[in-house]
Structures are given as structure tokens and as C-alpha cells.
Amino acid sequence: MSIPKDPRQLMINLMYIVLTALLALNVSAEILEAFFTIDRSLGESSAVVQYSNEQMLQAIREEAEAYEQYQPYVAKAEKLGQITGQLQEQLRQVRADIVEAAGGLDQQGIPARETDKDIPTRILINEGHGKALKTAILQARQDLLSLIENEEQRRRLEASIPLSIPALPPDATQPTWEAHTFQQMPVAAVLPILRKFENDAEVAEAAILNYFLSKMGAQIVMDAYEAVVAAPESYIIRGDTYRSEIFLSAYSSTADNIRISVDGQPLRVEGGKATFTTSPSRPGQHEHIARIELEDPVTGTVQRFERPFRFQVGEQAVAVAADKMNVLYAGVDNPVTISAAGIPSATMRVNASGTDLQPLGGSAYIARPDKPGKAVITVSGEGLAPINFEYRVKKIPDPVLEIAQKRGGTLPAGTFRAQQGIIPVLDNFDFQARCEITGFEVVRKPEQADIAVAHNSGARFAGTARRLIDAAEHGDTYYFNEVKVRCPGDTGPARELNSLIFKIR
Template sequence: MSLPKEPRQLMINLMYLVLTAMLALNVSSEILHAFKTINNSVSKSNEAINGKNNETMLAFQANEDMDGQKERVKPFNDKAKEISKEADRVYQYLENWKERVVAEAGGYDVENGEKSIKREDDINASTRLLVENKGGDSIKAQLEALRKYMLDRVSDSSRTMMGQQLAIQIVDPKPNDNNPQGDWSTGNFYNMPTLAAVTLFAKMQNDIRNSEAIVIQRLFDEANAKQIKFDAITAIAVPKTSYALQGQKVEAEIMVAAYNKSVNPQISSSSGQIKIENGVGHWTGSAAGVGMQTVRGQITLDLGSRKITQPWDFQYMVGSTGASIQLDKMNVFYIGVPNPITVSAAGYSMEDVSISIPGAEVHADPARGKGAYNVSVGKLGDIVASIIAKKHEGGTAEVGKMKIRVKMIPDPEPQVGGKSGGIMPASTFRVQSGVAAVLKNFDFEASFKILSYSFSMTKKRDPDIKGPFVASNAYFHSSPQIQALVEQCKPGDIVYIDDIKAQGPDGRVRTLPTIAFKLN
């Protein structure tokens, strides 16, 4: 094709080419908004993890400062301090790179005291600084060095396992047409919008904080594993009977959380008798009164150089003679599910015994036998169940009662393919049908229905975030866009599922935490 000779036509053609190039490089505002949302979320997560790490370091120092513990704890605490210091340095190193990339893209706009990046969609700044000028190579080297630094400070027996758990994982991309050498910097930063680069740095900082948390917790555990004498106690009082009739024998055990059979503590009690054997106190008393009874006392342990004293208490319910209420599954009632109970009353025919629970619906359960009921509750708090029996001389009487706490069913865990995030093979993810809400470690039969969620995906070789797309139920096929992304997912893609809404049998709509998967 020959070029036009007329200057005016030549200028028009050049302007058309420039416009086409600008349109091809334009990053949509929706995608930038998604990056901004993810960046804000990851930044808040970084703050939370850093707070927990600081708490662990304070606990580490408190253990070292205890009498007789410095020699045992200090070597591990020193390593934890070194790791936190090095993690802070690399974290700040990435923070500086954020500012350099933003400055290269034109800096910030300030409005009403809030900063925003002027050119969020600029793809040249990250390419120039991190790919062409080799800044990405320095970042990669810093992360690899930090990972090795952390692993070198845990025990040899833990190093392989910790290497698999650390969030800092440096993996070179596979070579392709755009990155024939499989260069790490090119794979991560080439033609990356400024806001996306800032988000990626935040994710790397998140990996640093998570890795820091794992390693210092491991050092904390290793320090405690070498402990010969316990350095703190928590008093525990365990009643053998939670419900008793007047005059019946009531027993409980009072002990320290970590105890030594050769050291007997001193234990006082507000009632009953205590016998101490092999470091454990055995409480024995007689049930008196009607209703909830509380027994309190103190436990003192002589450690030689100091004495530790802790309070203890436990509760048990006393009913009227001959009547009792048994909660068949849990010691509380849950809203939204039938709560099975069994009522008994010695000296009365079960046909003459009933139960009254104001604020609850009570239904007899003949399939389980006489005295069996299912209770449905709808309000949080405490309720009182009363056993009512017909008297031989006529009329009725309350022969027993029990205060019961009412709680909400706990939140379920969002899962895809039985996992709540992490690494999943792309082939496995492609065959999943949707998101499930799994209620773990709950004795009742209760299911949650997924109402909606937001689905986003970052493709390995495409800096643009696909989504978010909203599903109207648990299944991916409820949204054609989501189903298409699932079917097309490949290793290296990252999936984000957030704003998950689920409804349980109690009718309450819960917002479940975000889950993310890195496909391999």
C-alpha cells in the first residue's frame, strides 16, 4: 500500500492510527475499579496480619521475660525478631517500588485530603521501570533471599514442610510468544497498568506478612516444645454432673492446664470438699437449692521463686427432686433447627408430665419415645424450661426447671470442590459446578443455601481482570460469563469469589468471607 502524497490526507491517516492504538491500549474503568477493590482488601488484610504478628512477638517477649525462661526462649525469640526485621525491610522495599511506579506514571491527585493515582491505566511506567530497566529482577532477588532467610532459621526437621507452606513462592512463567525467555519480570509487569502493578505489590506484601506469621509461630512452637517446666497456668474446673437433683452427689475436678504430678497445688472452694492427688484437685459436694449453682475458689501453685494464683469456677443446675431435663445434642438451643430434649420425672407417669418453655414451640417426638420433645426457638438469649406434672391430689406443679441459652447457628465455610481457597489444579476447577456453604463441626442437620456471589478471574497472560460477574445461585452456570470463565480457566489463572450471600434454616442471610484459588 502506498502512502498518500497529500499532506492533509497523510495527517488524517496518522491521526487514525494513533486513535486506534489508544483504543487498543485503553483499560476499562470497570477493570481498574476491580483492581482498586482488590488492592484495598489486600491492604486491610496486610494490616490485620501485621497486628497478629505483633501480638505473637509480644507473647514471645513475655515468655522470655518470665523467671527462669530466658535461656530457653531467647534463642528462638532472637530469630523471630530477625525475621520480623527482615520482613519489614522487604515490605518497605516493595512500598518504595509502589511509589516509584506511581511517580513514573505521573504521581497522585489530591482531592479533599485523599490521594488517587493520576494515570491508573498507564502501562508504560511498570514496563519501563520493572522490565526494561530490570527493576523486576531486583524484586525477584529480594523475595527469593527473604524466603531463604526465613527457612534457614527454622529447625532442619521443619524446613521441608515450611517451604511448602510459605506464601512467598517464586515461580518463573512458561515461555510464550510474548515472553519467549520465560522471564519472571516480563511475565509479571510487562504492559501492566499502574494500579494493577500497585495491587500486585500489595499481594507480594501480603505473602511476606503471611510467611512471617507462619515462621514466627513455628519458632514460638519450637521454643515451647523445649520447655521443661510450664511458665503459666490456667485454672480449670470440670464438673462431672451438669444437672442434679436436690441431695444428689455432685463432683468436679479442678486442675491447672499444664501440671506436674510431683507438685500439688493449694485449692480453696466456696463449698464442698477438695482432695488433691498427683497435682489434681477432686471436688465433692452435695446439690442444694434449686436452679443454677456456682462454685468458686482459688488455686495456688508454688514454683519455688514465686507463687501463681488463679481463680476458678464452674456451674451446675439443680432441679427439684425426681425431675430432670436432658439436652440430647448440645448444651444450648439453636435457632432454625429442632432441638431434641428428653424429660424425666421420677414418681410420675410420663403421660402426666409435660414441659413448658415460654417463647418457644415444643412438639412431642413419639418416634424417640415418651418424654422426648423437639424445641424450636426464634430469639437469642436465655429461656427457662419448666417440667410440669399432674399431682396425685389434683392440679399441677412445677417439679423441675432449667435455664438454657439460645444461640445462632454458626456461619458456614464457603468452598469450591471441598476447598476454601489456595491452590487447585485447573482441570479440577473446570469440573466444579459452583460454590457450597459447608457447616463444619456442627451436630445438627442444617444446610445453607447460596443466594449469590461475585466471581472474578485474573488470567495468567492477560493483565485485565475478567469480571466481577454476579451469580444468582450456587451454580456457575447461573451466569453465562462465569460458566465461560470456568470452562476456559488454565494454570496460572487466579479466581476470586467474594460478596458471598448464604441463607440458613434460621432465615438469616449471612455474608461469607472471600475465597481465592490459584490454578496450577
């Protein structure tokens, strides 16, 4: 006999074989009770996955509220919920019809005619509901995968979506899937099968929601804003009219697909911005052309933007620039360069509010604000009135969570058991900083056993959580929820990050 490779189909086949043999021997009440235990366990598992799905959907909506370009993912996520919801409603209706025909549920939640084999055969085979379920399951799978536009990504996700109809085994005695699965099966055995497909729909939804979240992180996120005053002339003569454009500019502090050059010379881009410096040897007007090239991370299309600019060189000038990006981060050392040409260094005074500012020698300083908000650096000197430079102080961005250098998906059982804990990684962050995990919840969902939940303090697996990790076997699904993290500069409650989901293979 051919042994199916898919563990879900193997479970169904074994259930059918065992039931057929045991029913011929007058199945005991204990055996039938085992099927209701499986049914309840699958229901509890679905509830856990459903909660995780709600958290991921909320995260997608929050990102879309912050960044308008993510709105299409909200529509897709809601469509995803409609597809799985319609299928689950159809499964629940068939389940309700079977329970009603079997005399309803007693106080223990067991149908009165639990051993009846004619009821499932009549409803699912004779009345055609089994064939309709097969069609609905296959259509739902197709509709779910159609939400993934990228063909290569769609092929990768196909394997992680359990919602499917297995092929008939070579030795099957029935001509159709519905007859092979439901004909002459007692009510007690059919209910867990229907519940399994409800659970498969939840898991499929979780896989695609997790994919949407990963795609949102891969796109350009305009996460920083700055007031810009753009004037064609940066120096005017008394009596002339000064003209400037004032607007709010948004930029990405983490994008790595931006190239900036001035007069054809490339500039180093850090934090989504580049700093242009030059040392003119003569006073007067100087003109340059800035070019910015933006490459689409998905299509590879490059957009180009050009703008000329000019400035006047005088005998005195002051320049203040953050060495790494045009913001200061709370809780870490921010290198800052402050220079004032034409002003004796002995007379230059530098003060700051909203941040601690320590001189390192020459024009180098370290700014270390202790909380988000605003910082002001004031520069003055001989012949120069005090000039204020305002900076936005931001908290360190949320880290991403990794186990075995992965942020979800599948892991071999041995590799998973060898891991010591969850690692918070600050992606594309140019400062020396480290975030600490204060605690999390881990949920183990075996394929054929009850779920287990443990709460862990710190990042390292310990106690009950360590035992759950050590028990990982093929087919298990692990959920890491309510992950709390504290980063340098955090003064309020610990941050709660998105969940991790791993399937053990």
C-alpha cells in the first residue's frame, strides 16, 4: 500500500482504516470519545491561530494608517479574511446539519447518535454536500494564492498553505474523495475532519498575513519628516527681495536604493540622506546640480530627479551637520560636527538644550539625548549672533525578531531545538545599540495533541519554555506572542513586537 507523504492525509487515512476495523468489532465508547477529544483540540488550536491572525491584521492596519502606500495590503488582508470566513461558515453549517440530524449535543457536547453512519453518508454523499465542500476548499485555495501577485513568491507559499484536497491513495476502494473520506463514517469521526479543514483555513490565512507583513517591511517606508526651506539664493544684498519655498519633506531613514550625486560625483547615502561638502577657494557665487536616482525594489525601474542649486561664499559661515543622519537618537551617542569658518575657535561657544553635548576635540562632538522630543544646538562667537539649530530626537526603531537567523517560516526540528532564545536585531541602524527582550509567550501546537503554552522571562529559553522547545517534532507549529522589548533610551512601558510563527519540518 502506498503511504501518503502528507501527515494530514496520513491521519485521515489511518482514522478511516481504524474506524472501519473497530466499528466492525463494535467500537467502544472510549474510542469514540477519543475522536471528540481530537475535535476539541483542533478547535482550541484554531482559536490560538485566529488570535495571532487578528494581531497581524491589526499590525497591517496600523502600518497602513502611518504609510499610505500600504493601503492595498489592508484591502488584500480583508479579502483574505472574507475568503477563509466564507469557507469556514460553509464547514460550520455542514457540521451543524450533521449534529442536528444526530439529535443535538448532550451536556458533554457529544451528539446523541454519535455512532450513526447513515447521517454523514446521507448529508455529505447523497445530498452532495461533500462534493460541494471539495469544490469550495479547492476554490478557496486558488483564491488565497491569487492574492500573491509575484509568481515566484506564490510558488513558495503554496507549500506552506495546508488547505487542500489530498489525492486518493492507490488502494482506495471509493471512486471520489468525498466517498473515500465520509461514506459510512460515524458522526464521531466526521466532525474532527470538518474541524481540521477549519483549522487549515486559519493556518493558511496566517501564512499569507505573515507574507504581507514581510512585504511591507521590504518597501520604501517614508518614516522621517523635515521642514525644508528651498531658496534659489542663499545670500542676498541689502535691499533685495528674499524668496523661498517652504514645505514638509518626507524621506526614508532606512532605504538602501537611493543614489545621490552632485555634478556627477556620487555621494555617500546614510539614513536616506547624503551630505554634500565642498571647500571653495574663492568668495562669490557657486552653482551645482544635484541628481537623485530612486530604484524601485520590486521592478528595478529607476526614477531620476535633478535640481540646480547655488550659494554665495562669504568670509564667515557656520555649518552644523549630524555625521550619520539628520536626526538624533535617544539613548545612544550621536556624532556631530560643528564648525564656524572665520571665527576664532577660542571665541566660539556651543550650547545645547534637550541633549547632553560633549566635545571630543576640534569640531567633533557627541550628542546624547535621553528621551524623544526636540534638541537645540546654539552656536555663537565673535562677530556672530547666536544661531539655533533644531533637531528632532527619535527613539531607536523597533528591532526585528529572529530565531536561527529567520523571522518565521519553516525550520528543521534539530535546528529549532538547538536554539537558545530569540534575538532582537536592529536592521539598518548605524549606531552601536542593543535591545533586550524582557519576556514573551511561546505556544506549541502539535499536529495530534493539545496545545501547550509557556511564559518566558528574558530572551533565553528557560524552564517550561525550554522544555517546549526541546519537544519540537515534525509537523509542530510554534507561536511566539507578546514579545516585550526594551531599547536604549526607552522610558515608558516595554515595546510589544509582532509575533513569530515557525512550522517544524
